[in-house]
Amino acid sequence: MALLEVEDLRVAFGASTAVDGVSFAVDEGKVVGLVGESGCGKSVTSLAVMGLLPKGRPAKGRKASQPVQAAASEPVGPAGGGLKAAAAVPQAAPATGRRSRRGGGADVSGRAAFDGVDLLSLAPAAMRRRRGRDLAMIFQDPLSSLNPVVPIGRQITEVLERHRGLKGDKAAKEAAHLLDRVGIPDPTRRLKEYPHQLSGGMRQRVLIAIAVACAPRLLIADEPTTALDVTIQAQILELLKDLVDTEGTALLMITHDLGVVAGLCDEVNVLYSGRVVESAPVRELFARPTHPYTIGLLGSIPRLDLGIHEPLTPIRGSIADVIRWKDGCAFAPRCDRVAEACVAGEPALRGDLHAHRCVRAEEIA
């Protein structure tokens, strides 16, 4: 059994569906990539797994002044939560007093089993105990993820105190050790510094230090190097690779950069409009891309190893040109190989090791 098994994850914000039935698994010591462009649902997927999405709004007609009772009687995904209703734990909810929010929030359904336990049905307090200890996350923008008025040392020891019970000197020593581990020179001095005193690469290292403080078994990295320069990106990718190799951490890597995927991931899931359109081991995916979207992405990237001024073959249109999955392939309006079969109903994800969601895959290949 894989460490993290996400099955049929669905996330909707009101009427719009961000994630529309995503399934994938992450094994220990493996790096799995979620790839796609903005709006494909890759970040929302990771936030749902981490339990960081604002909870869905209560059913219509309920007064906002009774949030606790609302939580008690309501499973986590009230509107779209058909799949989940049975798995939800109404008994756990009253004690936690989860606050429902009006006008916003996500309806999450499906399953995200971490070591056999469904994270989506955990009570907030139970999730809080796991978050940071069993699974941790690194975000794209390190400056806004760090508290600007708290020294970084304190931000690291906070995690150590909460999850590992370390205090005072012991915690400070461990924090310095962690900074050293992520390659920050002179860690004892750095502990007293504030985020604004560090460079972008340093800040991302601090975030990684916080994330790995409790040796989590699963690390989710959401575009961890997008805000960084290439030379710093290379340093950070090296560090992540090292963590996976030496600690056996499972890494879920969310990125738009197929170059990063090629260098880091073992398996790749390509997302488009909230669904996995292709998933395969990394070498297989790059050697035999099957879905026209994957092929289009690869054709859009200027490459250093090909002839100069080789023309790019962009994907036409934009992500706004989309049809609903149940009516056909969401990529059909932008696809050069579109046929009638493509818009004649929901395309299924076919194949086992190398799966794709294209009805014309055989013809295209």
Next chain:
Amino acid sequence: MSGPVERAAPHVPVQRTEEPDLSTEEPDVDTGEDGVSADAATPGAPLLEVEDLEVHFPIRRGVVVERTVGHVRAVDGVGLSIEAGGTYGMVGESGCGKTTFGRAVLRIEQPTGGRVRLGGEDVTALKGERLRRFRSKMQMVFQDPLGSLNPRHNVDMLLSEPLKVHGIGSKEERRKLAVETLDAVGLPKSVLERYPHEFSGGQRQRLGIARALMLRPDLIVCDEPVSALDVSIQAQVMNLLDELQGEFGLTYLVIAHDLAVVRHLSDRVGVMYLGKLVEEADSESIYEHPRHPYTKALLSAVPQPDPEIEANRERIILKGDLPSPANPPSGCRFRTRCPWAEDVCAEVEPEWREAASGHKVACHFDL
């Protein structure tokens, strides 16, 4: 700001627009500029020549009495030339001064030293009204398409504004030119009444390019033209820039951090580090045979979308971060991060030399 605003039209090569009336609202008083543009049209001749450009920002301290305690040497002596119709790519990491360089070329930033010539005219010596009118020859495309478009202006207003500023054409003529330019960047006429927030990122960047094109400039400085866009959209915009170059006879200075993007767009590439050029060559040879250790490291750091290459490549991981441009290292500025640095690098600043034909480098060694 002072005196009556001359409504003379600058010389705008509008011949492609089949709208000869546009530039003759009033006779062009400055004959010098006419000759300038004639030069610019000659292919092969350098359109833009930059010599030893410097932009130093003072660091000021003190509450009551401000003293200058030092300078951030954002651009510290950069020279290059771009042929008419050519594309020069400037790469470097954040903080290396590439954006400041691009802005100084356009006089958006005041250079503190050096000289910029566009089509023979000394841009650095221009002042006041002459500078303002000269700006029609040089335009800029910005990185953030949303941030650089006024949210309260619709497309018609956005595109007409540069023409209004330079007193070109009547309202109808300006609109006609706007429609033609929109067509060139692949947007329909119907968008004229729409506002920036109604567009996707790629469409906004098309608008940004259309606005830069409105005055039919000779030179366009593109500052990170595609880095805010999604991969599939990046390719669309890069292809568009390519097409427009042929159609309008444009000369580009492309500033970007992405080496693959720069390689794709440019004929000639310069690599900047801490305010100085460290290497410059034709885009083919700089990628085939990088000579400066920094270029080598940059190239080796770019992740490539091919697992086979990624698994087998040797990566040069640079230590640490960019040093402060207020206090650059002695000798060679790259020596603090250079894996090949020796004693001489700390003492002597390497000269900017031609290591091979058309291939310049600032390094003591032949790597």
